[in-house]
Amino acid sequence: MAGTGTAHLRDRDDIVLRVEGLVVEFPLEKGQKVHAVSGISFDIAKGETLGLVGESGCGKSTTGRAIMQAPRPTSGKIIFDEKDLSSLSADELRRSRTKLQMIYQDPISSLNPRRRVKDIVAEGLSIWEGKDSSDPRVDQMLAEVGLDPERAGSRRPHEMSGGQCQRVSIARSLIMRPEVLICDEPVSALDVSVQAQILNLLEDLKAEFDLTMVFIAHDLAVVKNISDRVAVMYLGKICEVAPSDQLYAGPAHPYTAALLASIPEPDPDAKHSDAGLVGELPSPVNPPSGCRFRTRCPRAADLCAAEEPQMREVAQGQFVACHFPLVGDQAPEGDRQLASAPA
Numbered sequence: 001m002a003g004t005g006t007a008h009l010r011d012r013d014d015i016v017l018r019v020e021g022l023v024v025e026f027p028l029e030k031g032q033k034v035h036a037v038s039g040i041s042f043d044i045a046k047g048e049t050l051g052l053v054g055e056s057g058c059g060k061s062t063t064g065r066a067i068m069q070a071p072r073p074t075s076g077k078i079i080f081d082e083k084d085l086s087s088l089s090a091d092e093l094r095r096s097r098t099k100l101q102m103i104y105q106d107p108i109s110s111l112n113p114r115r116r117v118k119d120i121v122a123e124g125l126s127i128w129e130g131k132d133s134s135d136p137r138v139d140q141m142l143a144e145v146g147l148d149p150e151r152a153g154s155r156r157p158h159e160m161s162g163g164q165c166q167r168v169s170i171a172r173s174l175i176m177r178p179e180v181l182i183c184d185e186p187v188s189a190l191d192v193s194v195q196a197q198i199l200n201l202l203e204d205l206k207a208e209f210d211l212t213m214v215f216i217a218h219d220l221a222v223v224k225n226i227s228d229r230v231a232v233m234y235l236g237k238i239c240e241v242a243p244s245d246q247l248y249a250g251p252a253h254p255y256t257a258a259l260l261a262s263i264p265e266p267d268p269d270a271k272h273s274d275a276g277l278v279g280e281l282p283s284p285v286n287p288p289s290g291c292r293f294r295t296r297c298p299r300a301a302d303l304c305a306a307e308e309p310q311m312r313e314v315a316q317g318q319f320v321a322c323h324f325p326l327v328g329d330q331a332p333e334g335d336r337q338l339a340s341a342p343a
């Protein structure tokens with residue numbers, strides 16, 4: 001499948017969520033637009049956790065939100081439950097949303113400050129089944145996320161810690177028994193001591209509730225243990241997708257290598273590049289031609305400015321969009337002509 005932009009979409013019969021050619025643009029004044037997500041494709045099999053990583057501003061949250069259809073994609077398909085969510089009416093979409101839930105980075109502001117925890121957790125039951133917080137599933141769900149229903153149930157979000165609020169937000173998302181949970185940086189706003197607790201909780205709940213997950217993070221270290229596969233995003237594009245162990249042991253894209261090199265205490269056995277990440281993320285209003293990473297890439301050559309690299313498989317299950325990957329059939333050094341003025 002080399003040479004196609006969607007090589008990492010797999011022919012499996014257990015694919016739960018498939019994103020095809022997703023584009024999200026935000027219009028600005030004077031006809032300009034933010035190219036937040038520029039044609040990305042990936043799929044997730046049942047029970048799988050896909051980590052979605054990249055620097056701040058590369059389009060991770062927009063991808064998560066566009067899967068939920070808020071905002072609606074500019075183009076592309078989100079196939080879930082055999083339907084393209086992008087083509088559903090608002091009413092049809094609401095029904096799908098019970099099976100597709102998202103939790104957010106800032107748990108406190110994502111919860112209604114005026115409502116009691118039990119009522120927040122009961123929201124789905126109240127909308128879809130006309131039930132209220134006296135339904136036994138509310139207390140059960142609070143206990144599942146490690147909160148005492150008696151003590152925590154009548155509090156309001158501002159009376160709780162960030163970690164407790166994230167537990168409430170997880171309970172609210174899971175009460176309708178979704179198939180897919182999109183976690184948008186669920187631990188980055190929390191104290192380091194609490195982060196591991198929430199990650200462990202998500203792993204336990206994933207097994208118990210038979211969940212399929214997208215786990216968004218800006219830090220490769222956070223997604224390492226929780227992800228089966230990892231997709232790396234750079235400036236609105238996916239530059240590499242690989243099984244987690246493979247990606248950490250031998251990154252194929254120079255950007256993945258740079259992200260790994262910037263983790264404070266990398267695995268001493270991993271074959272990491274020496275190159276950390278230099279320079280700023282270019283503006284998504286005017287992204288570089290060709291490969292979007294070329295302006296910061298130590299391996300950039302003229303070809304990288306002239307031609308956008310297509311996604312191709314360089315090792316079993318490891319797909320990379322790079323003209324000169326670190327793994328696989330990279331061109332010999334002598335064949336590369338370094339770009340003189342990347343811009």
Ligand SMILES: Nc1ncnc2c1ncn2[C@@H]1O[C@H](COP(=O)(O)OP(=O)(O)OP(=O)(O)O)[C@@H](O)[C@H]1O
Pocket residue numbers: 026034035036054055056057058059060061062063218284
């Ligand atoms: N509603 C919006 N209007 C205009 N631009 C937006 C909007 N939402 C996001 N963007 C821009 O789209 C780009 C991608 O943003 P996004 O939040 O998806 O990135 P991210 O990788 O999730 O970063 P972070 O980790 O900081 O949330 C950024 O340049 C951002 O400023």
